[in-house]
Amino acid sequence: MASSSDYVTLVSNDGFSFVVQRSAACISPVIKRMLDPKGAFMEARDNTCTLQNINGMVLEKVCEYVYYHEKHKDARDVPDMDFPTELCLELLMASDYLNI
Amino acid sequence: MSSRRNGARNIRGPQSALTDFLAANNISAAQIRTDYDRRRQQTAQDATNAGEGPSNATPEQDDDEALAAAAQAEEDEKKTKKRKRTEEDAIDKIKKAKSSKGGSKAKGKKGKKGDPDDDDDDDADFDGDDLGMYKKSRPAPGQFEHCDICNKRFTVTPYSKEGPDGGLLCTPCGKELKKDLKKEQRATTKAVGTGRKRRKVESEKLDGIAVGGAKSLSQLCIQKVAQHHDDIEELGDLPQSVLERLSEIFSKKRVMKSKTLPLFLRPDLDSVIVHDAAYLEEEDYRQMFAVVPNLRKLVLSNACQLKDGAIDYMLERCHNVRHIQLYAANLINEGMWHRLFREAGARLEVLKLTWLDAAFEDLVVRDLVQYCPNLERLKLKLCRRLGQDAVVTISDLPALKHLSLQISQDVSTETLVNLVQKRGSGLQTLSLEKFLDADDSLLEAIHDNCTQLSKLRLCENDTYTDAGFTSLFTEWNNTPLSFVDFNSTRDVDNNNPTGPEDAIGLASSGFRALMAHSGETLRHLDISSCRHIELPAFMDVFNGAENYPALEYINISFCNRADTSVVAGIFKSCPALKQLVAFGCFDVQDVVVPRNVALIGVPRAQDAIEQFGVGIGVEEAISRMVEMAA
Structure with missing residues (x-):
């Protein structure tokens, strides 16, 4: 299978899947390595990452963030992204896991 | 005069520039005046109608006024009708007046000056035609x-x-x-970023938190958590690194208090790191040691309320402490220091003590050396009562690998040389700050004894010579360094502002030798205020052909020979560069900063203190600079 399609799918532990641009998703070194066509991971073949420790709500924010990051790559004085306070700690865990 | 005006219905007299301006802006003095009069009369009339009682002291007069008001009202009505009729005419007239203004202006001014009262009476009997000159004006309230x-x-x-x-x-x-207007305004101000907000942005840049582009997601989260510190009940199983970062932010925001401290205490962790413990009291310290009995690493800054009792409790509860770092813990007594080293010394591997004024003295250091045989990392800075004897005893620490000293009292060069001779072979870090009298013999001792150094800091000194540095870095049997800080090694003398003949401190040849020896692994280079490094030396070192693959941070502040071409050369020679600090380098101008590099301190009043590279590669940045210079 052509492993380098422009979009990849991220799946949360409660079954939500998000289709994101590869370039955006790969700002996370973790996801990047999972999807590396040179690596022999299953994820790379299917273009799909299942993230067992992240739930749908958090993953949605993560996807929002990766696009936000991509959009502001070369900008300066970027306004901070907003997200609900109650998600903060879970999001922090996820960001630590994904290293973003 | 009024007749003059009335007679000249269709011929306009001279008009002042002010009147023109007011007319163009839809303001009419006469209109305002009549409106005001009418309103006043209206209220007066109302008052007479409402209460014909004692409050009206002069009823007759009021009657008169009422009559006058009625007449005025009639007149007003006429005026408005007329006004409407003549509106179109008026516009034409304005146009005409404007075109003929040039001639009539001077005359008008003269006339006015001759009779200043003119203007004042005019208002009362302005007639319809003149009013018609003005566009439809704002109706009075109530209409x-x-x-x-x-x-x-x-x-x-x-x-x-x-x-x-x-x-x-x-x-x-x-x-x-x-x-809508407000929204628009907010949007524009946000883009600019004003006041405190902007200051914060700049400060974050200088802290290296924001290096262009978006902040990382964890940073955003941590920021948010710190913002809501009051509402958090538990942080859950956050990984230790994140927890430490959070603790730092809490300290920075000064919200590390009795209420928030428990968030960071977990029995399964082996460290307590509080960078601002100023609000913590005896009870909090006890809680700390009670909850985390496996404590290995203890970091307490601003520990101004840390007392003997708390240390006593720690010795009782925590038997595994390896790392102690205290800042300004001045309430611990002499006796307790002795006890601490005697009881916990055997396991201690890291000890960092700074800003101790009252109790920590040479005798305690003797105990420290005697009872802490495994100590690998020792930092003693700004402990006021330490002197030469402490340095002598430290040289007997057998396992020492990392040593940082800054001692306020005078320490002889021989003592330091002796220290380096005894411990040098095992040292990986050597930091000797502000030993003003240390001379080239110390550099020689380092050259002869140290072979494993990776971090070397020798700063604030006016005795080392350039020749000393040169011989230190030539044929040195040490692995290349990764961290070098020689800031402020120079001679300052107001009677000789250009400096001595033979350069004192790191200068051209020493700098060349340093980069030749350590260039390939150097990560951090601080040569600020090394004022004798000449332009050719900079040019040779950062010539674009030489490559320093690891160099991330360079500080060339107050090296006033460095100019724009040096900065360009640095950009070219250091592919990993993140920050270049260049305060007080006045020959550095019009720099175009490439992507992912932050240039700090290059002055130009209207610029931000830090300049960011955005979306330009090194090559393009340099070619743009060349264009600008041409």
Whole structure:
């Protein structure tokens, strides 16, 4: 299978899947390595990452963030992204896991 | 005079520039005056009608006024009719007046000067024609008007807003308009970033938190958590690194208090790191040691309320402490220091003590050396009562690998040389700050004894010579360094502002030797205030062909020979560069900063203190600089 399609799918532990641009998703070194066509991971073949420790709500924010990051790559004085306070700690865990 | 005016219905007399201006802006003094008069009379009339009682001291006069008011009202009505009729004529007239203004202006001014009262009486008997000159003006409060947007009839108030076409708006439409305006304003101010916000942005940049582009997601989260520190009950199983980062932010925001401290205490962790413990009291310290009995690493800064009792409790509860770092813990007594080293010394591997004033002295250091045989990392800075004897005893620490000293009292060069001779072979870090009298013999000792150094800091000294540095770095049997800090090694003498003949401190040849020896692994280079490094030396070192693959941070502040080409050379020679600090380098101008590099301190009043590379590669940046110079 052509492993380098422009979009990849991220799946949360409660079954939500998000289709994101590869370039955006790969700002996370973790996801990047999972999807590396040179690596022999299953994820790379299917273009799909299942993230067992992240739930749908958090993953949605993560996807929002990766696009936000991509959009502001070369900008300066970027306004901070907003997200609900109650998600903060879970999001922090996820960001630590994904290293973003 | 009034007759003159009335007689000249269609011939306009001289008009002043002010009148013209007011007319063009739809303001009419006469209109304002008549409106005001009418309103006043209206109220007066109302008053007479309402209470013909004792409050009216002069009823006759009031009657007169009422009559006058009625007459005025009639006149007003006439005026408005006339006004409408002549509106079109008036516009033509304005146009004419404007075109002929040039000639009549000077004359008008003269005339006015001759009779200054003229203007004042004019207002009263301005007639319809003149009023007709002006566009439809704002109706007085209390009148009805049709809204400019929704066309509804509404009562005019003093707060009625003007619509985009100049007409008045009803209250709901006015509110809508105001909201839109505010939104627009906010959008524009946000883009610029004003006041405190902007200051914060700059400070974050200098801290290296924001290096262009978006912040990382964890940073955003941590920021948010710190913002809501009051509402958090538990942080859950956050990984230790994140927890430490959070603790740092809490300290920075000064919210590390009795209430928030428990968030960071977990029995399964082996460290307690509080960078601002100023609010913590005896009880908090006890809780700390009670909850985390496996404590290995203890970091307490601003520990001004840390007392003997707490240390006593720690010795009782925590038997595994390896790392102690205290800042300003001045309430611990001499006796307790002795006890601490005697009881916990055997396991201690890291000890960092700074800003101790009262109790920590040479005798305690003797105990420290005697009872802590496994100590690998020792930092003693700004402990006021330490002196030469402490340095002598430290040289007997067998396992020492990392040593940082800054001692306020005088320490002889021989003592330091002796220290380096005894411990040098095992040292990986050597930091000797502000030993003003240390001379080239120390550099020689380092050259002869140290072979494993990776971090070397010798700063604030006016005795080392350039020759000393040169011989240190030539044929040195040490692995290349990764961290070098030689800031402020120079001679300052007001009687000899250009400095001595033979350069003192790191200068051209020493700098060349340093980069030749350590260039390939160097990560951090601080040579600020090494004022004798000449331009050719900079040019040779950062010539674009040489490559320093690891160099991330360079500080060349106050090296006043460095110029723009040096900065360009640095960009070219250091592919990993993140920060270049160049305060006080006045020959550095018009730098175009490439992507992912932050240039700090290059002055130009209207610029930000830090300049960021955005989206330009090194090559392009340099070619742009060349263009600018041409």
